[in-house]
């Protein structure tokens with residue numbers, strides 16, 4: 001554990017990340033509101049435990065409580081998202097008071113010496129937008145850019161770091177390939193088209209945010225949060241190894257490569273897709289990395305998913321989190337090394353563990369391992385600037401509903417009170433001790 005403390009040079013920033021839909025509560029105009037109420041054709045609820053997001057952690061009304069948790073932890077960065085469906089619940093109708101409230105959050109964060117890192121699209125979007133075909137629909141790009149411009153106009157003097165999108169590949173895989181998120185489709189070619197469109201939306205937002213900052217005589221850093229999964233072959237058989245490389249290339253590498261070269265290439269069983277867009281090139285100032293647990297890949301002859309024969313899932317080996325995913329203290333380091341190849345400064349924009357046990361002993365172990373790997377990577381010269389933990393308080397976990405707790409703080413769902421679990425004390429202690437040893441050096 002000693003290696004976490006006291007490294008000379010620019011210090012690592014510590015943070016916590018959340019997203020609006022999972023925390024704010026009361027969001028009626030998002031595409032997720034309708035999705036939660038639907039059932040699969042076989043009668044199963046779209047949210048595995050049948051729950052609804054409802055008031056979530058009530059962060060819209062309890063931001064000051066969240067801020068108290070953040071200052072208690074002593075973090076440097078708070079990553080949160082601005083909810084488009086709150087700002088523009090009906091096409092063309094702007095809720096100015098909502099924008100004011102986000103502004104107030106940024107002011108309060110800065111006053112507490114916590115940098116706001118703002119995400120503009122974290123999976124949820126207005127129902128009117130998705131209903132019109134979303135990013136791939138006619139007028140989708142224009143609507144998106146008007147939203148980005150609005151947010152930049154209101155928060156641009158307070159925000160230095162922006163994430164345009166959260167996990168574009170995850171958004172497309174869950175919504176258009178696996179069909180477990182809205183719009184519930186299983187169409188590989190459409191998935192690829194949507195991915196292409198959202199990358200164009202990212203690139204246009206990148207330019208817009210920079211133009212906004214330049215008009216104010218400031219600068220800002222813009223990126224997106226990539227989900228990088230460490231894929232491992234289920235067996236040593238050559239076809240499993242081949243499938244693992246193909247999945248890694250399409251899931252992990254296709255988007256960063258497209259943002260470097262302008263060429264998007266996807267190649268999986270049942271899907272081949274190529275597109276070229278010079279406007280994508282150079283539209284990341286940093287690499288935003290979201291990393292969780294590794295997955296195993298195998299290739300069989302049969303399968304009823306949209307990509308024939310391809311199986312991706314958790315392994316039976318070792319210890320698991322509450323979602324049945326394999327806990328692996330080494331995979332974060334592997335992921336960081338993989339993305340370091342793009343030559344950009346790295347912000348770990350999400351990393352965490354689903355652990356509902358009290359005390360959250362698995363989360364503690366994973367957190368220590370993560371911070372040790374980050375310090376080792378930095379000592380080896382890898383340019384990791386921030387470690388942002390997912391998440392502050394147990395929140396609504398998309399298709400898993402309320403049954404997948406990732407919070408450093410436990411939520412009492414009746415009173416909405418936040419209570420630190422062991423990992424919160426641990427994180428706070430690590431941050432504090434690291435600061436003290438930096439001050440001494």
Ligand code: BGC
Pocket residue numbers: 019166167170227290350390397406
């Ligand atoms: C997403 C979060 C989610 C977390 C834990 C990330 O991929 O960005 O919204 O809660 O994973 O599953």
